[in-house]
Amino acid sequence: MFSKDTKIPFVLKYIIYIFKKVFCILTIKNNKMCILPYKKIRNKLTISIITKILVKSTKSVVLSNYLINMQDLNNQLYNNDIYIYRGTTLKYYLIYNIIDYISKIKKEDTISQEVHILINNLNEITKNSIIHLSKKFKRINIVTYKINNFTKISDYLESLGIAITVTNNKRKSLLKAKFIVNFDFDEDMLNSFNINRKAIIIEMNKEVRPKSKLFSGINILDFQMVYDSIFDDSKSIEYKNFSKNILYEESMRGKKYDDVIRKIEEDNLRIVNLIGRNGIINNKEYVTD
Numbered sequence: 001m002f003s004k005d006t007k008i009p010f011v012l013k014y015i016i017y018i019f020k021k022v023f024c025i026l027t028i029k030n031n032k033m034c035i036l037p038y039k040k041i042r043n044k045l046t047i048s049i050i051t052k053i054l055v056k057s058t059k060s061v062v063l064s065n066y067l068i069n070m071q072d073l074n075n076q077l078y079n080n081d082i083y084i085y086r087g088t089t090l091k092y093y094l095i096y097n098i099i100d101y102i103s104k105i106k107k108e109d110t111i112s113q114e115v116h117i118l119i120n121n122l123n124e125i126t127k128n129s130i131i132h133l134s135k136k137f138k139r140i141n142i143v144t145y146k147i148n149n150f151t152k153i154s155d156y157l158e159s160l161g162i163a164i165t166v167t168n169n170k171r172k173s174l175l176k177a178k179f180i181v182n183f184d185f186d187e188d189m190l191n192s193f194n195i196n197r198k199a200i201i202i203e204m205n206k207e208v209r210p211k212s213k214l215f216s217g218i219n220i221l222d223f224q225m226v227y228d229s230i231f232d233d234s235k236s237i238e239y240k241n242f243s244k245n246i247l248y249e250e251s252m253r254g255k256k257y258d259d260v261i262r263k264i265e266e267d268n269l270r271i272v273n274l275i276g277r278n279g280i281i282n283n284k285e286y287v288t289d
Contacts, residue, residue, distance in 0.1 A: 221277065225248075
């Protein structure tokens with residue numbers, strides 16, 4: 001009904017949208033994605049009813065921008081094992097896009113960049129991220145406290161003819177690093193290393209600040225993007241109260257890493273802004289000497 005190619009007039013779409021909003025109607029998409037009503041929920045009974053409906057129909061949910069900040073609703077869903085999409089996984093597939101966005105602003109060749117990854121523990125998504133990035137940049141340097149965790153992936157990449165460095169040298173490994181991707185270092189771990197004072201740090205989970213007063217680099221915490229899909233259609237009023245990042249993350253569900261990367265390319269996904277601790281980062285900050 002709300003898809004791009006529907007022949008239903010926009011006026012009728014809007015009437016349906018208002019009706020759903022007023023009567024707090026739950027929409028289920030493809031038996032896997034539940035869109036909760038945009039109406040503000042003011043009582044625990046309504047939250048309880050919605051939770052019971054979701055428990056019977058799905059194991060995951062996309063919440064509107066208002067509802068995702070409602071702690072009572074979030075707690076109820078969590079206690080009933082309902083997964084809430086938050087867009088946090090999406091960043092692992094867009095590291096290249098983020099660095100490409102910055103490189104173009106700096107008028108530098110993306111493929112010639114050297115990237116340092118801070119990581120101690122490998123899982124499926126971080127392993128695939130490292131393999132993907134190692135094929136996209138001049139060199140990948142893994143900085144870790146647990147060198148033995150990366151023997152297999154290092155051997156695998158070297159068998160493909162891809163150079164990769166694994167190090168724990170606190171004095172030298174980050175001293176000249178331009179792009180640092182922090183997968184799982186906490187603040188104490190990060191600050192035990194000498195860091196290039198102009199480094200661009202891409203945080204995958206939470207902000208970890210360099211304590212050095214000399215640091216004048218950039219901490220990237222989040223991003224804004226656009227893409228060619230139903231969610232970006234100007235007439236898709238059903239989705240206008242939802243985060244584009246979270247909607248896109250839900251569309252990746254069940255796909256393999258390489259399939260998601262292919263989807264990103266097919267959807268022509270573009271980074272349009274990067275966000276730091278003080279909001280959207282001005283492009284001039286990337287080119288400051």
